Amino acid sequence: MTMTTETDRILVLKSNIATYTDLMQIQHPFNHHPEILKWNVDLDDCDHVIRIVSPTLTVADIEEIVKSNGYQCSELE
Amino acid sequence: MRIQDETKKALVKEKALELLVEHGFEGFSMQKLAKEAGISPATLYIYYTDKDDLIRTLGIDLSTRFAENTLEGFDSKMPLREGLKKQWHNRSRYLLSHPVEANAWEVIRHSPVGLEVAKVVTTRIGPAMADFVHNAVANKELKEMPLEVYWSITYGPLYTLLKFHLDGRSFASTPFKFSEQVMNDTLELVLKALKP
Numbered sequence: 459m460t461m462t463t464e465t466d467r468i469l470v471l472k473s474n475i476a477t478y479t480d481l482m483q484i485q486h487p488f489n490h491h492p493e494i495l496k497w498n499v500d501l502d503d504c505d506h507v508i509r510i511v512s513p514t515l516t517v518a519d520i521e522e523i524v525k526s527n528g529y530q531c532s533e534l535e
Numbered sequence: 536m537r538i539q540d541e542t543k544k545a546l547v548k549e550k551a552l553e554l555l556v557e558h559g560f561e562g563f564s565m566q567k568l569a570k571e572a573g574i575s576p577a578t579l580y581i582y583y584t585d586k587d588d589l590i591r592t593l594g595i596d597l598s599t600r601f602a603e604n605t606l607e608g609f610d611s612k613m614p615l616r617e618g619l620k621k622q623w624h625n626r627s628r629y630l631l632s633h634p635v636e637a638n639a640w641e642v643i644r645h646s647p648v649g650l651e652v653a654k655v656v657t658t659r660i661g662p663a664m665a666d667f668v669h670n671a672v673a674n675k676e677l678k679e680m681p682l683e684v685y686w687s688i689t690y691g692p693l694y695t696l697l698k699f700h701l702d703g704r705s706f707a708s709t710p711f712k713f714s715e716q717v718m719n720d721t722l723e724l725v726l727k728a729l730k731p
Contacts, residue, residue: 503585505576
């Protein structure tokens with residue numbers, strides 16, 4: 459299990475990653491990003507929330523990664 | 536800052552239990568909970584990774600509290616009558632003083648994380664209960680029988696009476712109130728059924 463420390467930031471975004479197939483598309487870039495410690499997408503939620511734990515990345519960085527893989531996301535208020 | 540955060544988390548847990556009882560596992564959502572607890576969904580996702588993570592955490596909390604309550608003042612070396620009296624007392628006190636928690640636990644037990652959560656209870660109270668049964672059989676206070684049969688005879692009547700009490704009426708729609716007297720009288724009948 460990856461430990462999350464106080465200094466790691468948690469980014470929460472809503473997305474259109476709605477199905478298991480969508481999830482398969484996005485898992486490679488997330489799994490292999492050196493600055494992403496932990497991630498998950500809540501497919502059950504109506505906002506298909508992406509949750510990222512990273513010490514350095516910003517919401518804009520995540521938006522960029524998701525967009526370049528054909529999906530949309532934005533910060534969840 | 537940290538205290539405020541802990542208060543907020545406690546409120547989230549309390550509201551989550553209420554929503555689970557009201558809407559069941561399927562009808563429960565992170566959005567509904569955020570609204571009910573007066574926080575943003577984003578904050579909720581900082582606390583928990585997703586709905587399953589939240590329900591699992593709540594379930595483990597409840598299981599731990601239930602196990603602690605069940606074992607309070609109980610010793611597996613107690614004679615059968617004394618030990619069961621303690622168990623009935625502990626279990627009824629817990630259920631009657633925490634009805635929302637007890638109902639939420641039932642919902643969680645039948646959810647996708649149910650097995651995992653139920654394991655916490657069996658791990659915590661299982662060894663003491665097994666030892667208690669083993670001693671009672673060795674002391675010829677208890678007939679040997681399958682575990683499920685033992686559990687049904689021992690706790691089935693208690694939980695049925697408590698359910699009638701919480702509903703305020705029995706199956707025949709007759710008003711019903713649980714009492715110390717009802718508990719003791721019923722326990723005597725149970726002890727009779729368990730005798731070798």
